[in-house]
Amino acid sequence: MNTTRYAVVTGADRGLGFALTEGLLERGWHVFAGSYLPDWPQLAELQSRYPDLLVNLPLDVSSDSSILSAAAAVEERTRRIDLLINNAGVITDRNDDSIRMTQDYDEMIRLYQVNALGPIQVSEAFLPLLEQGELKRLCYVSSEAGSIAKAERTAWFGYCMSKAALNRGVHQLFDRLRPDGYSFRLYHPGWLRTYMSGTLNEEAELEPSESAEPALNYFLGSTLPWDGKPHAIDEDQLVMRDYQGREWPF
Amino acid sequence: MDRTAWILNLREPFGAALGRELVSRGWKVLGGDPGEQEQPNSEAQRGSGPAEGEKIGENPDVPTGSGSSGFEDFEGSMAFGPETNGRSVVKKSEAQSEHSKGDALTDRGDPLSADNPLPEHGKLKAFPLNPDQPGELEQAVQATAELATHIDLLILNTDESSETGGRPIFPTDAAAFREKETGFSMPETVESRLYDYETYALTPLRIVEKLLPLMEAEDRLKRICFISSHEGSISAGGASAPIGQAMARTALHMQAKLLFNDLRRSGYTFRLYDPGLSRSSVPSSDELMGSIPGKVAESARFAAGFFTNPHADEERLVLTGSRGEEWPF
Numbered sequence A: 001m002n003t004t005r006y007a008v009v010t011g012a013d014r015g016l017g018f019a020l021t022e023g024l025l026e027r028g029w030h031v032f033a034g035s036y037l038p039d040w041p042q043l044a045e046l047q048s049r050y051p052d053l054l055v056n057l058p059l060d061v062s063s064d065s066s067i068l069s070a071a072a073a074v075e076e077r078t079r080r081i082d083l084l085i086n087n088a089g090v091i092t093d094r095n096d097d098s099i100r101m102t103q104d105y106d107e108m109i110r111l112y113q114v115n116a117l118g119p120i121q122v123s124e125a126f127l128p129l130l131e132q133g134e135l136k137r138l139c140y141v142s143s144e145a146g147s148i149a150k151a152e153r154t155a156w157f158g159y160c161m162s163k164a165a166l167n168r169g170v171h172q173l174f175d176r177l178r179p180d181g182y183s184f185r186l187y188h189p190g191w192l193r194t195y196m197s198g199t200l201n202e203e204a205e206l207e208p209s210e211s212a213e214p215a216l217n218y219f220l221g222s223t224l225p226w227d228g229k230p231h232a233i234d235e236d237q238l239v240m241r242d243y244q245g246r247e248w249p250f
Numbered sequence B: 001m002d003r004t005a006w007i008l009n010l011r012e013p014f015g016a017a018l019g020r021e022l023v024s025r026g027w028k029v030l031g032g033d034p035g036e037q038e039q040p041n042s043e044a045q046r047g048s049g050p051a052e053g054e055k056i057g058e059n060p061d062v063p064t065g066s067g068s069s070g071f072e073d074f075e076g077s078m079a080f081g082p083e084t085n086g087r088s089v090v091k092k093s094e095a096q097s098e099h100s101k102g103d104a105l106t107d108r109g110d111p112l113s114a115d116n117p118l119p120e121h122g123k124l125k126a127f128p129l130n131p132d133q134p135g136e137l138e139q140a141v142q143a144t145a146e147l148a149t150h151i152d153l154l155i156l157n158t159d160e161s162s163e164t165g166g167r168p169i170f171p172t173d174a175a176a177f178r179e180k181e182t183g184f185s186m187p188e189t190v191e192s193r194l195y196d197y198e199t200y201a202l203t204p205l206r207i208v209e210k211l212l213p214l215m216e217a218e219d220r221l222k223r224i225c226f227i228s229s230h231e232g233s234i235s236a237g238g239a240s241a242p243i244g245q246a247m248a249r250t251a252l253h254m255q256a257k258l259l260f261n262d263l264r265r266s267g268y269t270f271r272l273y274d275p276g277l278s279r280s281s282v283p284s285s286d287e288l289m290g291s292i293p294g295k296v297a298e299s300a301r302f303a304a305g306f307f308t309n310p311h312a313d314e315e316r317l318v319l320t321g322s323r324g325e326e327w328p329f
């Protein structure tokens, strides 16, 4: 069995994506980190700490050509990847616009391209590399905001539609690829002190690392702890779980 | 009191069948459709009765709106509400007042209305509406406001028939790979997936935003109905639909839920309906295709009852199929 393990993480410059990248490196993984913000210093600093394990790549998940270039760049360095974490995501300051206000459809399209189509296009582009991997694991950072059954918001059209659509796209990939040995994780990270709104949200509940830790246990493991005991994850069911292991209905 | 419904994609087979069904129940039906041409001075205020010329939904294979099936009284009545689901019998006086409204429209030069009054029937009128064309939505809204002081029933019928037509296709290597993986003969691309999002999710929202002011009156029905498909059910939608289309339908379900959360506080009610006509519902062999017009008519008849009757539980939004079955989100 091959012990070198390769992962790709999107939206890795800061926030949860950075914390996930750092956590994988600490666990000895080789990581291809998708960078969207070349001037943000954190990934470069991490690269100097892990020069043999970390490769930073430009990756805009809303651009098919950028996705294909990133996949080609990864393919130049490895013939397989084991883990793909689709983390990149965006929000808008037009969230609170109710239907009685003029909606910003261009913003809705932007959110859909990054949050919903991006992860699907990235997954499809990396499938040939994942096909050669051992773990064949596809992970998606979604959100409780994508749960239609639990939705209590009265606006947030662009963001909620994008995350619900993402969940649907992931389920389709699951239906198609599970028979070929792929396994899936769909994750709601909690309310994070990150940069989604453009500046650091200090009011939120969790540091990115506090969500990245349970996320990596879930993404990499095959069990979930509850009642103090590990329970095998049913790989033939796709569910969305949060950082506390709780299941969110679709 | 006259009742007005507005249907998106009124010429698409299901939209047309539903329009005719509502007309036969005494509703005035307006709507937009990309296939509708601007017809200055000759716009037909078309009814469902026999008349010359092109008539919306008058596909002879779609026996809708005939009023003769005899079993429509209970279809769509999952509501168990106090109202019956029977076709409303429009009183003669009401019919005449409908007719005189028609005459007002006839002044614009509509020969059909003059020659073919529609006693006991409502009226049906389509406007050109291609959301890709700048300004057409605004024009359709303006034309709607000229013909109706209010809309009671807004029906967002996303266009099934455009499923395979009109998509911009720009094949890429990734698309070729996808096609190999998924077996779809038409490769999906980012462009086609964005087109799906526009068609199935954004266009309905654009229309709700624009037409909501016409629905606000206190004493009206205030009902918004979304036509969708179980293909958008995250867990139960299966894998046969193109991903972009399935995702966009899920987005529509979320949209319906958010609007439901907001607008029910102001007295709106909602329906989310799967007519059972999507590719994954209807077998595609030529032999079975013959039954599709009948299926469209039957599903439209059920929908007409489902959309116009009260429901036992208006506090829940459920994706409901054409046999009354519930689909999970």
Ligand SMILES: NC(=O)c1ccc[n+]([C@@H]2O[C@H](COP(=O)([O-])OP(=O)(O)OC[C@H]3O[C@@H](n4cnc5c(N)ncnc54)[C@H](OP(=O)(O)O)[C@@H]3O)[C@@H](O)[C@H]2O)c1
Binding pocket: A010, A011, A012, A013, A014, A015, A016, A017, A034, A035, A036, A037, A059, A060, A061, A062, A087, A088, A089, A090, A114, A141, A142, A143, A144, A188, A189, A190, A191, A192, A193, A194, A195, A196, A197, A204, A208
């Ligand atoms: N924050 C929360 O409370 C919360 C709650 C639920 C779910 N989530 C989800 O968690 C994930 C991570 O978000 P986060 O909180 O860590 O936010 P974040 O700090 O903004 O991190 C997201 C990263 O993705 C990048 N990105 C934006 N557009 C991109 C594109 N087109 N291609 C590639 N990367 C792109 C961002 O760059 P920029 O900084 O330049 O935008 C950023 O580096 C997202 O999917 C989000 O929807 C977050």
